[in-house]
Amino acid sequence: MDTMTRPTETFPGMDASLRWAGDVAFTAEGMGGATVRFDQPADEGGDGLGFTPIQMQLHALAACMATTVVKILKKQRIDVVSYRIEAHGDRDAELPHPYTWIVLTHVFAGPSLRRESLEHVVALVDEKYCSISAILPRGLVENRVCLDERTPG
Numbered sequence: 001m002d003t004m005t006r007p008t009e010t011f012p013g014m015d016a017s018l019r020w021a022g023d024v025a026f027t028a029e030g031m032g033g034a035t036v037r038f039d040q041p042a043d044e045g046g047d048g049l050g051f052t053p054i055q056m057q058l059h060a061l062a063a064c065m066a067t068t069v070v071k072i073l074k075k076q077r078i079d080v081v082s083y084r085i086e087a088h089g090d091r092d093a094e095l096p097h098p099y100t101w102i103v104l105t106h107v108f109a110g111p112s113l114r115r116e117s118l119e120h121v122v123a124l125v126d127e128k129y130c131s132i133s134a135i136l137p138r139g140l141v142e143n144r145v146c147l148d149e150r151t152p153g
Contacts, residue, residue, distance in 0.1 A: 016028065023046055024039065054099075061141070066083065069106070078113070079113075080108055080109070081110040081111070088103045088105075090102075102142070103141075103142045106122055106145045109148040118147075122143045
């Protein structure tokens, strides 16, 4: 019995499917035919040749934040030469081992970048626009903004 009610107005839905690749490995197909392999470490029955689902959640959070931050900075005509996110997640020792703390370090380089402006954009994305952030408990994710003074390249 379905106890959840669906809102009358919703954003377009999303579908996902996985294809079993043997042992505990699965392959997911995305836009344009891109594929991602999910697997587990050898000590958990896998080959260790893919992303674990919990690792992919960390990547999904970083990607959601990064793509949205870049779109906003582009609209604001802020010249960013390089941008990377370094993500770290601590997990609970007890099953199901959820994240207990996630740190996203946003490292930007570009002429005339101001840390305060970048922190504002990152906070806005985290609080309002990133779908992955929205499904995580508030306070779980800490965003840090750094300026890379070195010339990229």
